[in-house]
Amino acid sequence: MNNKLFHTVAEKHNPPRPLLKNCVMSFIFGGVICAFGQCISLFYLYFFDFSEETVGDPTVATLILITMLLTGFGVYDKIAQIAGAGTMVPVTGFGNAVIASAIEHKSEGYVLGVGGNIFKLAGSVILFGVFASFVIALIKLILT
Amino acid sequence: MLVSILVSFIVGGLICVCGQLIIDVFKQTPAFMLSLFVVIGSILDGLGLYEPFIDFAGAGATVPIMSFGNALVHGALEEAEQSGIIGVIIGMFQLTSAGITSAIVFGMIGALLFKPKS
Amino acid sequence: MRFLYLCLATLVILTSCAPSEDTTFDTSLKQQYPELDTVESIITDDVIYVAMIVTPLKQFVEQQIAEDIKNDLQKKYPAHEVYTSSDMKAVIEVRRVEQPLSTDALDKLKSYDQSLEKEDE
Amino acid sequence: MNIGTRSFQFHTPAVIIDQHTIAGPLEKQGNLTAEIDQFIPDLYDDEKTYELCYTKLIRQTVNILMSRHPLTTYLFTGDLINQSTPTHYGLMETLLVPVTFDHACATFGLSLQSAAFMLQQGQKQTVMVGTMSHFAAVEKQFRFPNEYGQQKPPSSQTTVTGGGFCILATEGEGPKITYATLGRVINAGFKDPYNMGEAMAPACFDTLLCHFQDCQVTPADYDYIITGDLGAVGQAILFDLLVHEGYQVNREQLIDAGCEIFKDHQPVMSGGSGAGCLSLFLLSHGIKHLFKQSLKVLVIATGALHSPVALLQTPIIPTIAHLVVIES
Numbered sequence: 001m002n003n004k005l006f007h008t009v010a011e012k013h014n015p016p017r018p019l020l021k022n023c024v025m026s027f028i029f030g031g032v033i034c035a036f037g038q039c040i041s042l043f044y045l046y047f048f049d050f051s052e053e054t055v056g057d058p059t060v061a062t063l064i065l066i067t068m069l070l071t072g073f074g075v076y077d078k079i080a081q082i083a084g085a086g087t088m089v090p091v092t093g094f095g096n097a098v099i100a101s102a103i104e105h106k107s108e109g110y111v112l113g114v115g116g117n118i119f120k121l122a123g124s125v126i127l128f129g130v131f132a133s134f135v136i137a138l139i140k141l142i143l144t
Numbered sequence: 145m146l147v148s149i150l151v152s153f154i155v156g157g158l159i160c161v162c163g164q165l166i167i168d169v170f171k172q173t174p175a176f177m178l179s180l181f182v183v184i185g186s187i188l189d190g191l192g193l194y195e196p197f198i199d200f201a202g203a204g205a206t207v208p209i210m211s212f213g214n215a216l217v218h219g220a221l222e223e224a225e226q227s228g229i230i231g232v233i234i235g236m237f238q239l240t241s242a243g244i245t246s247a248i249v250f251g252m253i254g255a256l257l258f259k260p261k262s
Numbered sequence: 263m264r265f266l267y268l269c270l271a272t273l274v275i276l277t278s279c280a281p282s283e284d285t286t287f288d289t290s291l292k293q294q295y296p297e298l299d300t301v302e303s304i305i306t307d308d309v310i311y312v313a314m315i316v317t318p319l320k321q322f323v324e325q326q327i328a329e330d331i332k333n334d335l336q337k338k339y340p341a342h343e344v345y346t347s348s349d350m351k352a353v354i355e356v357r358r359v360e361q362p363l364s365t366d367a368l369d370k371l372k373s374y375d376q377s378l379e380k381e382d383e
Numbered sequence: 384m385n386i387g388t389r390s391f392q393f394h395t396p397a398v399i400i401d402q403h404t405i406a407g408p409l410e411k412q413g414n415l416t417a418e419i420d421q422f423i424p425d426l427y428d429d430e431k432t433y434e435l436c437y438t439k440l441i442r443q444t445v446n447i448l449m450s451r452h453p454l455t456t457y458l459f460t461g462d463l464i465n466q467s468t469p470t471h472y473g474l475m476e477t478l479l480v481p482v483t484f485d486h487a488c489a490t491f492g493l494s495l496q497s498a499a500f501m502l503q504q505g506q507k508q509t510v511m512v513g514t515m516s517h518f519a520a521v522e523k524q525f526r527f528p529n530e531y532g533q534q535k536p537p538s539s540q541t542t543v544t545g546g547g548f549c550i551l552a553t554e555g556e557g558p559k560i561t562y563a564t565l566g567r568v569i570n571a572g573f574k575d576p577y578n579m580g581e582a583m584a585p586a587c588f589d590t591l592l593c594h595f596q597d598c599q600v601t602p603a604d605y606d607y608i609i610t611g612d613l614g615a616v617g618q619a620i621l622f623d624l625l626v627h628e629g630y631q632v633n634r635e636q637l638i639d640a641g642c643e644i645f646k647d648h649q650p651v652m653s654g655g656s657g658a659g660c661l662s663l664f665l666l667s668h669g670i671k672h673l674f675k676q677s678l679k680v681l682v683i684a685t686g687a688l689h690s691p692v693a694l695l696q697t698p699i700i701p702t703i704a705h706l707v708v709i710e711s
Contacts (some may be wrong), residue, residue, distance in 0.1 A: 034156020057242030074261030082534025104528030
């Protein structure tokens with residue numbers, strides 16, 4: 001069998017990803033999510049006792065709450081098909097990864113299904129985030 | 145007011161475009177892209193650049209997943225200043241708890257309330 | 263569509279908090295530091311509190327600006343305790359504060375002063 | 384009778400005498416609405432989980448055919464979930480003997496061949512053949528949770544919900560299986576799980592070549608070449624490969640079941656796929672429309688033999704394709 005021929009022919013017919021459209025869409029959706037986050041931040045700044053430094057936490061929590069509703073009603077994955085990284089990179093994507101795993105594995109029971117699989121997708125983010133932060137914090141402590 | 149919303153729109157959008165480029169041009173998986181962003185966030189905070197960035201972009205900097213890495217390093221360093229090197233381990237999740245806790249809590253609530261839909 | 267309405271509603275609520283008139287102190291400060299966008303200040307017999315929002319592109323260094331202004335003002339008014347904050351929350355709070363300034367309100371305002379936090383550490 | 388290396392000619396051809404097809408809501412909006420026998424309203428169909436719905440689809444279809452042909456003893460089938468659990472759970476209340484294969488989307492081809500081999504013995508009996516797939520259950524098994532927001536590239540395919548079962552006999556009216564060519568495991572070095580078409584096209588090409596050489600035929604001897612689930616991408620690749628090899632193929636001659644089931648505007652990317660894709664198309668549109676005329680058709684079921692774990696450990700997608708000739 002001629003693998004080289006297969007690869008040249010396959011390369012010719014591989015439909016290109018619509019790069020420009022994907023970028024524009026992820027810019028718009030990502031931007032809208034962040035701008036919406038800013039609106040929530042301003043809301044918390046005005047009406048609750050949060051300063052600019054601490055307002056990030058309630059904003060993130062609110063966004064994840066909205067993500068839960070969108071994920072639960074099965075809308076989030078439809079938006080994500082259009083938005084691409086625009087819905088993945090904001091913290092809503094992290095929330096969606098956790099919530100989607102939790103909902104999907106509900107059918108295997110709460111302990112081993114939901115409990116065992118809830119970080120199936122988001123686990124890598126937490127693992128590498130924590131490990132990299134640990135190393136960086138150590139380096140910074142040693143250097144200063 | 146409006147300016148801050150606009151700035152976070154543009155900054156957040158640009159970060160997302162970077163993510164899209166990593167997926168589409170460099171052919172990486174989304175999980176890799178997200179992990180990379182978190183690591184970049186923690187490096188930026190290690191260099192002391194992320195806090196000015198948050199001052200500048202507001203939610204444009206706190207909403208993307210990069211802020212997760214920033215918050216991890218920030219919490220670790222803050223605690224380390226008080227209790228020495230062991231503080232890195234004690235304080236790691238101090239500032240990040242909002243994101244992780246809400247994701248877990250809402251994940252459980254979601255699992256209780258909803259059924260998977262395709 | 264519903265999302266748009268929500269955004270618009272939030273905007274209307276936010277913009278309805280009208281800023282108060284600038285005092286002469288505020289105006290002079292703005293002239294002295296062109297990077298300041300909004301200045302709100304409280305001046306009592308022994309305390310000067312300046313809350314500010316800097317122009318968007320200067321926000322990278324907003325904490326540095328606030329600290330510089332604090333040092334300058336401290337030199338200018340050595341008899342007063344000077345506090346500055348670049349936090350938007352401080353601006354909102356200063357607008358809400360009623361005269362005369364109570365100690366509780368001042369303590370709350372002090373918590374927004376980023377340069378104080380750095381001294382603690 | 385064995386001819387050539389991997390091909391067989393059946394002297395007692397197996398005849399498809401009866402069939403029943405079932406499909407989900409997305410397929411209902413597609414091209415074959417008029418020809419599919421039964422639809423389920425949503426991906427649950429009153430069951431608690433997707434896997435149970437998958438089981439119910441199989442049980443319903445098998446029971447309908449069993450009521451019409453109670454003497455059937457063997458069922459040649461297979462599905463995509465671990466150890467064909469939906470099939471085995473679905474057969475708990477019947478007396479059928481399951482013979483299950485693990486050739487993913489190529490299962491229907493291998494099942495037809497094996498059933499034809501069994502009938503070759505000349506027994507006066509009927510056997511059941513068929514496959515079923517379920518979008519959400521398969522998605523959960525092979526990819527990510529269904530709600531996870533992830534962007535699928537345009538080369539990806541959508542698993543068909545549904546499938547069909549049919550009864551094969553030695554005598555009766557209907558299209559006949561006259562030849563079969565079995566496939567080999569092909570590794571062409573492709574590793575993108577979101578582009579199954581390019582990975583499966585070489586296997587399809589290999590089996591086709593083997594058939595042409597073994598039986599001394601050319602594509603011109605057949606009215607149609609029906610591929611299982613190559614999708615738009617894989618079909619284009621297969622066409623180019625055949626032309627490159629010097630065969631005279633007409634573009635209209637190639638039919639892909641995955642592309643035919645759905646309409647162009649439906650959100651299925653490159654086309655349908657899954658174990659049930661070919662059986663659904665062949666037993667609905669094929670039986671009720673194509674084979675009404677006198678035709679000689681090549682049917683090739685292609686399958687990718689990877690699993691999510693295997694793909695992470697060794698990034699290779701081995702593929703296989705099984706071919707039968709159906710005449711009517």
